[in-house]
Amino acid sequence: MKHLAVSHPTGVELNLQRQTNGSEPWHSWYRYPKLGVALVYYDYHNPVLGRSYAATTYINKSFLRTPRHEVNFRIGTGLAYFSNPFNLETNHKNTIVSSRLNATMQMRLEYDVAVAEHLGLLVGLGLNHYSNGATTKPNFGINLPTVFVGFNYHQQRPFVPTTVPADDTPADLGHNFLNLSTSLGFKQRSPIDRQKYLVHSVSVLGGRRVGRKSNLLVGLEGFYDRSLIQEQRDTARNADTLPDVKKAGVLVGHELLFGRLAVVTHLGFYIYNPYKSNKFYYERIGLKYHVTDRLFGAVDLKVHRGSADVIEWKVGVKL
Known part of the structure; x- marks a missing residue:
């Protein structure tokens, strides 16, 4: 460069x-x-x-x-x-x-x-x-x-708060919850192959609100990246014995809370990964927004060792 x-x-x-x-x-x-x-x-x-x-x-x-x-x-x-x-x-x-x-x-x-x-x-x-x-x-x-x-x-300087809450303890502090979600994304393999390939995932995450600002998460998720099928076909000698491109992982995560908005960070490890196209772990950073108390949407960037893998557009429910 x-x-x-x-x-x-x-x-x-x-x-x-x-x-x-x-x-x-x-x-x-x-x-x-x-x-x-x-x-x-x-x-x-x-x-x-x-x-x-x-x-x-x-x-x-x-x-x-x-x-x-x-x-x-x-x-x-x-x-x-x-x-x-x-x-x-x-x-x-x-x-x-x-x-x-x-x-x-x-x-x-x-x-x-x-x-x-x-x-x-x-x-x-x-x-x-x-x-x-x-x-x-x-x-x-x-x-x-x-x-x-x-x-x-500055319209006002110095700043003086106009509203000071009497009790700002969240009602769900110390409560457990379950997040079920699915995502779609699109990626390109190389500058030569201009086709956009679909990447799909499903997640089941358990969480707990541990403070006013934080949720902690742990869970399972699965991935299906269709670009890996074409990648295999380009390099394999025998197309009849190609390994499975689907992957499954476990993750731990954190959500930094701003009302209905959250900044999401995940660290995951693949536990099912027959076609080893990447490292054994992955990271994720994103933004999550609760449309209602149950329904949420998110935009996440999934990363392998600092290199972007796919942007995930996610929808899910909190139980």
Whole structure:
């Protein structure tokens, strides 16, 4: 990738954020974070990479807050559009972005100091990541370490909570539950094979709410990746004795709770894996949202040793 790391990208970002006020119990659990949306533009100063345009949603948590100073950590996710993705005929050198539409993740540490009643000077360090989750290949993705400077307009400073809950203990604290879910995803094997293959999974997870912010999980799941069938046919000498491509695994996991929203992290180990196309373990990170107390949806990224395997679109029920 040295032929692509020949410039210093520059960008502009516009943010709109809203201060949580205690109207939901989880606001006080995280010391009243800000919720926001950002529009992010980057020029890579490289004709192979072109430009990117992204929209993200994020949460911004304060670690230090005084009438004049704030130190915040922010994390967000969204979608990005790239102007010049990989094309086998016209842009074959762009081996890190193969589709116009990509997922993005943003992390940053920022310092805000008041320079006027409503105006703050903003400086900090950040990291922007772009990837399509192996939906299209090649997909090495882009990581952009950034130094930024800007200004914040504060409608209210210093912040004073308007609502302080009397009892914010969750009703289901210490309770067990069962999650049943299924997911679909699509992936491409290689830049040559342009077909999208279906990946399917089913999960049975038991969990327990162990704190205001946390659920712990353990369970079983099964996978059926149809791209592995074609991979076998391309390499096998005898098509009559191909091993089973279905897989089963056990996992442990954690959910970081923000009301109906949760940030999901899993670590799994394959216990049935006849066709060893990958390592014996896998990781997952995602976002889960409860539409009702029973029904939920999720978007997860399944990873093998730091390399994206598939984006899973999941639906399930909590019992």
